[in-house]
Amino acid sequence: MKAAWKAALPLLAALAGFAAPTHAQPLYKEAPVLAERVARGELPSVAQRLPRTPLLLQPLEEIGRYGGTWGMGMIGNGDGLMLYRTVDYEQLVRWDPQWRRVVPNLAQSFEVSADAREFTFRLRPGLRWSDGEPFTADDIMFWYEDVLLNPDIAPRHTRWMMTGGQVGRVTALGPEVVKFTFAAPNSLFLQRLASAADTKGPADFPKHVLSRYHPRYNPDGIQQEIDKAGVKDAAELFRLKSRINHYTSSPDTLLRRPAGAPKPGEAPVKAEAVPTLSAWVLDRMEPGDPPRYVFTRNPYYWKIDPAGQQLPYIDALSVYRVESADELKRLAEAGQVDMQARHVGTTLSPDSMAALQAKGFRSFGTLSSESNTLVLGFNLTHADPAKRALFNTKDFRIALSEAIDRKALVAEMFGQGEPYQAAPRPESRYFHERLARQYTTYDPAAANARLDAAGLDKRGPDGIRLRPDGQPVRFDILVRRDRGHYVRAITRIAEYWRAVGVDAQVQALDRGIINAVRDRVDFDMTTAAPDGGIDPVNEPFLFMALTDDSIFGLGWVHWIEERGDAIAERPPQSVLDQLQLYDRIRETSDPDAQARLMRGILDIAADQFFTIGVSLPPPGFGIVRADMRNIPPFMVDAWSYPTPGPTNPPQYFFVTAR
Numbered sequence: 001m002k003a004a005w006k007a008a009l010p011l012l013a014a015l016a017g018f019a020a021p022t023h024a025q026p027l028y029k030e031a032p033v034l035a036e037r038v039a040r041g042e043l044p045s046v047a048q049r050l051p052r053t054p055l056l057l058q059p060l061e062e063i064g065r066y067g068g069t070w071g072m073g074m075i076g077n078g079d080g081l082m083l084y085r086t087v088d089y090e091q092l093v094r095w096d097p098q099w100r101r102v103v104p105n106l107a108q109s110f111e112v113s114a115d116a117r118e119f120t121f122r123l124r125p126g127l128r129w130s131d132g133e134p135f136t137a138d139d140i141m142f143w144y145e146d147v148l149l150n151p152d153i154a155p156r157h158t159r160w161m162m163t164g165g166q167v168g169r170v171t172a173l174g175p176e177v178v179k180f181t182f183a184a185p186n187s188l189f190l191q192r193l194a195s196a197a198d199t200k201g202p203a204d205f206p207k208h209v210l211s212r213y214h215p216r217y218n219p220d221g222i223q224q225e226i227d228k229a230g231v232k233d234a235a236e237l238f239r240l241k242s243r244i245n246h247y248t249s250s251p252d253t254l255l256r257r258p259a260g261a262p263k264p265g266e267a268p269v270k271a272e273a274v275p276t277l278s279a280w281v282l283d284r285m286e287p288g289d290p291p292r293y294v295f296t297r298n299p300y301y302w303k304i305d306p307a308g309q310q311l312p313y314i315d316a317l318s319v320y321r322v323e324s325a326d327e328l329k330r331l332a333e334a335g336q337v338d339m340q341a342r343h344v345g346t347t348l349s350p351d352s353m354a355a356l357q358a359k360g361f362r363s364f365g366t367l368s369s370e371s372n373t374l375v376l377g378f379n380l381t382h383a384d385p386a387k388r389a390l391f392n393t394k395d396f397r398i399a400l401s402e403a404i405d406r407k408a409l410v411a412e413m414f415g416q417g418e419p420y421q422a423a424p425r426p427e428s429r430y431f432h433e434r435l436a437r438q439y440t441t442y443d444p445a446a447a448n449a450r451l452d453a454a455g456l457d458k459r460g461p462d463g464i465r466l467r468p469d470g471q472p473v474r475f476d477i478l479v480r481r482d483r484g485h486y487v488r489a490i491t492r493i494a495e496y497w498r499a500v501g502v503d504a505q506v507q508a509l510d511r512g513i514i515n516a517v518r519d520r521v522d523f524d525m526t527t528a529a530p531d532g533g534i535d536p537v538n539e540p541f542l543f544m545a546l547t548d549d550s551i552f553g554l555g556w557v558h559w560i561e562e563r564g565d566a567i568a569e570r571p572p573q574s575v576l577d578q579l580q581l582y583d584r585i586r587e588t589s590d591p592d593a594q595a596r597l598m599r600g601i602l603d604i605a606a607d608q609f610f611t612i613g614v615s616l617p618p619p620g621f622g623i624v625r626a627d628m629r630n631i632p633p634f635m636v637d638a639w640s641y642p643t644p645g646p647t648n649p650p651q652y653f654f655v656t657a658r
Helices: 009-014 032-039 080-086 137-148 189-194 207-213 222-229 234-242 251-255 325-333 350-358 385-391 394-402 406-414 433-437 444-453 484-499 511-520 551-560 573-587 591-608
Strands: 069-075 093-095 102-104 107-113 118-123 169-174 177-181 280-286 292-297 316-322 361-368 375-378 474-480 503-509 525-527 611-613 620-625 634-637
Touching: 069 080, 069 325, 080 251, 080 316, 093 189, 102 107, 102 189, 137 169, 137 177, 137 207, 207 222, 207 234, 222 234, 251 280, 280 316, 316 325, 325 350, 325 484, 350 361, 350 620, 375 551, 385 394, 394 444, 394 611, 406 484, 433 591, 474 484, 474 511, 484 503, 503 511, 511 525, 551 573, 573 591
Parallel strands: 069 316, 361 634, 474 503, 474 525
Antiparallel strands: 093 102, 107 118, 118 177, 169 177, 280 292, 292 316, 361 620, 375 525, 375 611
8 A cells, every 4th residue: 555645736736727728828937038029920929839737836925026247157077067057957856945845846746665666756747858859758668678777878876776686677557657666665756856866867868869879779870960969989979978977067068069168258158958857048159258158938937926926037047158267256356246155155355245245245054954065975995995094093093183284274275163083964954973073183193193103203304204105195185276274274284184193185176186186086085075964874984885976995895896996895883784774774764773773873973984074164155246036035955956947947037137
């Protein structure tokens, strides 16, 4: 017997009056730029473009008006998650704005079996891609059969699609109904589906376009497509044309054509015409200093406001591409960023904010879901036996933690925040006192004593300690160069470590280079994504080896995910114990039971001390132009709640169109 989660009935009832258009009065309204296209015969009427049951969005403050261009800025080639969080957050389900529950989105409703093994989704009838072609269960099956299960295109299965070591099964029960079935209970499936993921998911692959780039569907023409794109094989071709990874943001990737970025004075470069279900569609990249990506409205977007106006309100997005946080700061200070939270809180100074307020901007508050301002992790599965032995010496890691003057570092680099390890925040129900506070007291004498006791009591003529093999205690720290505040903070940390005889060299590199090095597990130490401060159940990778974000134990991750390569190695028993606890979390939907099991995982993390943190992130902020409306005064800034996506950017609007 099934326990049904019917999550759209009130909404459908509210839409009952929108079911049958009449000739006496237009049922729906649309943006003037689209009405002009209808008048020219370029588009069907808005009533024909919308699904039979469009999703009704209730504006936060007021019903908006059409028009304007929303400016924002992204940094470098690895900032594509900003676009996902702002533009492309359109899954089968989504988080509600308050981050309390999962609600329908592309799916009109969903049902979950009592044992959390079966999840059935009913799509909105009449949904269309941005080119007007229907979105159906066939597109989801294309993702499942031809992307997820294709080892050349997706060599690693998405973890939230796996239980009991098996990939879940997806079946189409009709053109608008799909069912996901798992071998074991998967109580976190809906939350993961509603959250963010580096790799695109079930609703991101339009079969009618992308099948052209798949050898199964185009065996005779695939080589011609490979040659035309200038890529090495069919797998690389499909990854390029599908833009399968959210995080990449190079011009080649976003435009889906490896032609290079336009330079000042060159003509705009059109994006490959691959349709989407999002409110805005990437149209082109325009040259300039800085260049910018231009997104235009999706004429088939499937959400409306209570007045029957098709969303979005804003006509276009102008996303400037800069190379550094300093460039983004200059862009914001020039008034070219209309609304943004990502990067802003760590970029703008109080003086910058005062100047922006004088130009007609205001701020809104954010609470980071991140567990720490900066997390560093050694590669505990290092290929070099001597470095592996050193990094796996727990007292070595503890000594380096005790050698950091966190209070001085916070005052110098972050302004505010208490000393803190990588641990759930005090605001989280999963707060763990020991994990959060241990080894955060500045005590260089204790650090020196620990290092001496660990067999590192001899030093070279430069004062650097020597390993038992006579080599200096020296390692590299890889850090993204676009994170200027990270580079500065880690440089200062390296000075603290040199004071106790440890030589750490800071290497500031492009994010893409660091990702490649991490894929090879060929590094000494690097920064870790500091998520998991609010919701460690869905973001546990700082506290246990589970995903590619578990930078301290990537060799273990390769073994856990059965990748079958030379990097993979069996984890120690403590890590296996954590995995067993996490499997039990996924098998129960009882929040209290999940909390108890998560406590066990955090207990082990505290015992093992995998990573070194600096401080608890202070409250943050974003900026917004004063005449931009329907922006919440406060947002949780999170990855699993991909800010600002759940606050419904299509209902943002300008009082005075820009």
